[in-house]
Amino acid sequence: MNLTLKVWRQNGPADSGRMVTYQVEDVSPDMSFLEMLDVLNERLILEGDDPVAFDHDCREGICGMCGMVINGVAHGEQRATTTCQLHMRHFKDGDTVTIEPWRAAPFPVVKDLVVDRGAFDRIIQAGGFISVPAGSAPDAHSIPVKKENADDAFDAATCIGCGACVAACPNGSASLFTAAKITHLGLLPQGQPERDSRVVAMVEQMDLEGFGGCTNTGECTAVCPKGISLDVISQMNRDYLKAAN
């Protein structure tokens, strides 16, 4: 099939950027979205143009490195799917596809579709951990954990840190990301000693980075490749109210 791509090109943080139109031909329905961009880039290189920069690594939906807003939807319209796992069979011959980077002030554009998500790392630095030096841990069976809690903690912990939640949120909020970590650690007995300080510090950091506030629109969970539930935000809110007062 043949497609018209409208791609955001921006040559660096200082450049103002613009949408550029490309035609790609002979796209196979079995290609992944990124493989389609690979084909475009191979051609651009041979034509002496600058290939489109985009982040990607594992290409199996787990590293969280890839991500672009495709036709106005973070990671494209296919539910629970990262960009690398999106396949071209979901597009039609002759389609026009708009491709933009995550848009949020705390995620400045590095180049084209590549953004800097260091803000997420700094939110984790603020408290997204359990302090335990190597070698000091008690036997793993010394503290049983209710299966339900372990399962819920796992569900929250499957977050891949891709940033789609921020990209999709009309407020540019990082609540789903932050809350997923708070919930994961808060559900486990090992996470209790630091539970209060963790939620306060992480919420503060999230605000300091310049993310917007949550207004419960649910756009985040709808685009989340791992389907992280809004429950985690509710949990964060509860923990925060308890800890902050």
Add this chain to the structure above:
Amino acid sequence: MNYTVGEPIRDTKAPEGPIEDRWDKRRFSAKLVNPANKRKLNIIVVGTGLAGGSAAATLGELGYKVKSFCYQDSPRRAHSIAAQGGINAAKNYRGDGDSIHRLFYDTVKGGDFRARESNVYRLAQVSVNIIDQAVAQGVPFAREYGGLLDTRSFGGAQVSRTFYARGQTGQQLLLGAYQALERQIAAGTVEMHTRHEMLDLVISDGRARGVIVRDLVTGEIETHLADAVVLATGGYGNVFFLSTNAKGCNTTAIWRAHRRGAYFGNPCYTQIHPTCIPVSGDHQSKLTLMSESLRNDGRVWVPLRKGDDRAPGDIPEHERDYYLERIYPAFGNLVPRDIASRAAKNVCDEGRGVGPGGLGVYLDFADAIGRLGRDAVEKKYGNLFEMYERITGEDPYVRPMRIYPAVHYTMGGLWVDYDLQSTIPGLFVIGEANFSDHGANRLGASALMQGLADGYFVLPTTIGDYLANGPFGEVEQEAVDEALGQVTGKIGRLLSTSGNRTADSYHRELGKIMWEYCGMERTEESLRKALERIPELREEFWNNVKVPGEEEGLNQALERAGRVADFFDLAELMCLDALHRTESCGGHFRAESQTEDGEALRDDENFAYVAAWEHSPEGTPVLHKEELDYEYVHMTQRSYK
């Protein structure tokens, strides 16, 4: 390509005495570093996967000044994150007869008697601490209703010793290490450099003293100096272009270290995983693994007749060849990875493969669905079926899956001693980047174990012994300048070669050569052919590659070209190693060396050694042999008939 044989390696620094006491002995004999001195000692850790992330976090916690580097935008992206199955540990929580000794025994045997006993025993000992550490960090392992940890048996092990977190064990363990690392970054003990790629090693006065890195965002070439350098840069499966590795996985860091004098151990040992989603066309950029557990209920078959292109449903039962069940009646569809992989290749070579290009075999669940019902199958494999359908667009409940083997893990890597130190003093290598614990074949769920054992427990002890003699004084300016010159020279050359092929297209072609001639089955003839083709292609690459853009700023095409250049050199050494090792063992199968049944036939008389290759500036590699002695496990031939 030729090679010469150098001095054998006689001392691996493993302590003497009963095997179960050796690690204790080493821990006691290792010199300690005074806490006040730790703050003055700098360590560079390259790579932030399970090994590198856990090492940087632990060394930071101990009080060293650590600099950590990764090429991704965050340390959490390292490819350890993609490991699905689980992590082995000799906890014996089930009381099913597991023990440290049994895990040790299974690992040595699984490695086809090409791993060091001392190292493997230590790995099994430390395995129990890893689970404790991970649980304390909040890794949400699967649990039973009683609240205790669940385990499963994995990869044909007879005991249930694999801890897991659904199909995302690697992700959960990596996030544990990542969070510990971020905590140290916040504490100021670790300085993190994301989007930085190591391009060379600085050696001064015979010691590894720093790295040359490129800031991938600005393009700036930076020098970072330290008292010791730790490489945790993963495996080199991407030399095949198509593999289950992440796109960015590369050999550059370890290859540059090899060029600077670190021996490369067993480069030819490659693990090929039998159940991956096959290639769908020339555009394919990577391969996706599907859990091996699928073989518990799926039946593998191909059409009996060559070139039979009917839809699978139209091929009647008597015109199908369930070849694994036919050739290996005892184990059937559950034969080990390498055997299943080779059998698939053989039937495809006969022209009986299915799907695009005839490179695939069916994995059929019709019987299982008939026997257990669709619901039961969905419960067990629902997420895998979904993943398959997402990628192929075919419904595996209706149409049998197509699978094909893919490169998955490289057991080879930089040679290290018992202390995980390479042949360059001060250069330590951990995780998949070293060659150590898996011999010629890695068991399922052992990669995560080794990465974390190295990073949390082994390296932090052994590196102290080295650093106790530090700090090591000034670094020679000439050494830095020379390394910087090498790096900028290579980048300049890549950018100035204005040819008409992309680096990716060369990489693809190199991958095809490697897959064809140095893949699942190797022969003297195929390897000689590869050794002829690789230098030719490399020559063409250097004269005809087209790398757009400039040195400054983000230039992903330049990053890729630099990696491909090093893959060429590595590929050559892999083929040479494979050629010299005329026996078959583990993941290395030489067609000339097989039993009557087509099994890998070892030649213990001549090849019970580690092949440690030294780079020589003249271009002729020097082979150093490290003999392997087996005091505790007796060498046997494996059989799965």
Add this chain to the structure above:
Amino acid sequence: MVTPRTTPPKAQKTPKRPGRQGLSGFLRSSNGKKAVMAVSGAVLVLFLIGHMVGNLKIFLGEGTFNSYAEWLRTVGEPALPARTMLTLTEIVLALAVIAHMWSAVSLARRAAKARPVKYAARRKSQANGYVVHTMRYGGVIIVLFVVWHLLDLTFGAVNPKGYDATPYDRVVAGFDPSRWWVTAFYVVALVMVGLHLRHGLWSAFQTLGLANGRARHLLNVGAAVLSTLLVLGFLAVPLAVMIGAVK
């Protein structure tokens, strides 16, 4: 020692960590603002329910309605001076409205700062549709309406009968068919209130951390039911006047 020839690390733009939370810290945080929004919203919802119940008394006849209005002014007498309870209520309501608007404005400004560059493609809602995206402009319409509503029926400033008429007369005159545009504005505003509550009701529970799993489903249904009932209850009066059922 290692020579200091290393390239200095790039300045990490790690913002500095502030100290413990006080009330001002709480109010500065996005989570604190949301809590203010939820609590003030809850106060307003309770008021709306009471208001609607009072309105419906109009169907019990002119006398009942007017004496109910009178009771609102005299409740608590003689222990308390006239209008004490009403004034207190008005103060609480005013504070709730101010708090609600303050949190809405400051969260909206935060959101605008968080996304300085808009998407070129029309962003398609992937969540529960349209309602949640009406909160901000819907809120503005509601505020404008409240101002009008107070001028019309409370102060009588824009009411044909003026301040001195009985409440009943003011209602009948205010929604007279000749003033159809008043009624139309009222209807539009009430639909906005309904949409606002449709999202706001369960959202308050979510913000206060009380909506997990199954509870969220129930709250969602509850929000739909309650907001529909409120809209219907409020619309009943003007529509009854329009068609002449109340005159």
